[in-house]
Amino acid sequence: MSKSFGIKSGILHTYKTIGFKSVCPAAKAKQLNMKTNQLVIIRHGESEWNKLNLFCGWHDADLSEQGAKDAINTSAVALRESNLKFDTAYSSALIRARQSLSIILKELNLCDLEVVSDWHLNERHYGNLTGYNKRDMADKYGEEQVQSWRRKYDVLPPPITADNPYYHSIRNNPSFKDIPPTEFPDTESLKVLMQRVIPYFENVIFKQVLGGRRVLIIAHGTVARALIKHIDKVSDENISTVNVPNSIPCVFEFNMETGEKVGKTTFLADENFLNEQIQKTASIGESNK
Numbered sequence: 585m586s587k588s589f590g591i592k593s594g595i596l597h598t599y600k601t602i603g604f605k606s607v608c609p610a611a612k613a614k615q616l617n618m619k620t621n622q623l624v625i626i627r628h629g630e631s632e633w634n635k636l637n638l639f640c641g642w643h644d645a646d647l648s649e650q651g652a653k654d655a656i657n658t659s660a661v662a663l664r665e666s667n668l669k670f671d672t673a674y675s676s677a678l679i680r681a682r683q684s685l686s687i688i689l690k691e692l693n694l695c696d697l698e699v700v701s702d703w704h705l706n707e708r709h710y711g712n713l714t715g716y717n718k719r720d721m722a723d724k725y726g727e728e729q730v731q732s733w734r735r736k737y738d739v740l741p742p743p744i745t746a747d748n749p750y751y752h753s754i755r756n757n758p759s760f761k762d763i764p765p766t767e768f769p770d771t772e773s774l775k776v777l778m779q780r781v782i783p784y785f786e787n788v789i790f791k792q793v794l795g796g797r798r799v800l801i802i803a804h805g806t807v808a809r810a811l812i813k814h815i816d817k818v819s820d821e822n823i824s825t826v827n828v829p830n831s832i833p834c835v836f837e838f839n840m841e842t843g844e845k846v847g848k849t850t851f852l853a854d855e856n857f858l859n860e861q862i863q864k865t866a867s868i869g870e871s872n873k
């Protein structure tokens with residue numbers, strides 16, 4: 585049985601959320617009259633490349649069988665148990681996010697929901713790390729370097745070169761045909777990714793949230809970290825400690841008049857399961873050799 589709870593410092597050490605601590609009666613009355621709306625963000629289910637522990641980024645990996653099951657048993661079950669309803673949904677242009685969204689919507693009997701898939705919500709481009717096993721890269725370059733590529737705010741992986749086995753399939757992916765050539769990345773840090781994700785979020789998605797539409801976003805680990813950093817004002821340093829696991833819905837609530845965040849960021853999962861999945865996501869994982 586899923587249950588919800590706010591992120592506390594014990595779970596994501598330095599990640600502090602904005603909660604109401606004590607309020608005067610007038611402020612309480614204001615809270616009670618406040619119109620709010622929720623936004624749900626989910627990282628797609630496990631992909632074939634998550635399973636193999638490969639840097640994936642803009643490579644278009646399918647969902648694994650387990651990922652498809654988790655979209656049903658973890659994502660859809662939690663949304664249903666929490667009685668969350670949606671008017672519209674967004675995903676990246678990548679198959680793993682689109683597949684997760686379509687499975688979740690089918691489970692919730694929402695197959696007719698308006699859906700937008702947009703490349704601005706794509707995972708960060710992992711540059712020339714694309715296709716390599718994370719543990720093998722740690723053996724070659726050291727764990728510190730690999731964790732810095734993965735989690736530091738402003739560290740770019742080496743740019744992808746034409747001899748990378750996935751260079752051409754990424755460049756020629758029909759799902760990316762509308763991306764202006766000058767905006768097609770060859771590597772991205774979290775900082776660089778935020779330059780495309782946050783304007784899209786603010787100008788397209790958040791306006792709908794403030795207008796009262798109930799929005800579901802299916803995205804990626806780094807995109808979810810970008811949105812958490814932006815919404816919860818996490819510092820450049822502390823964001824490196826935030827890891828977002830596959831399939832577990834993350835719920836934010838906003839004051840519709842002011843756009844301010846209300847209450848705590850909430851992951852819809854049992855606390856032990858959430859902690860286990862966060863540890864798994866943070867870890868460099870195993871080699872396939």
Ligand SMILES: O=C(O)[C@@H](COP(=O)(O)O)OP(=O)(O)O
Nearest residue numbers: 638639640641707734804805806
């Ligand atoms: O690109 C990838 O390899 C993973 C994230 O990997 P880490 O940053 O956790 O290593 O992205 P996602 O599975 O969310 O699309």
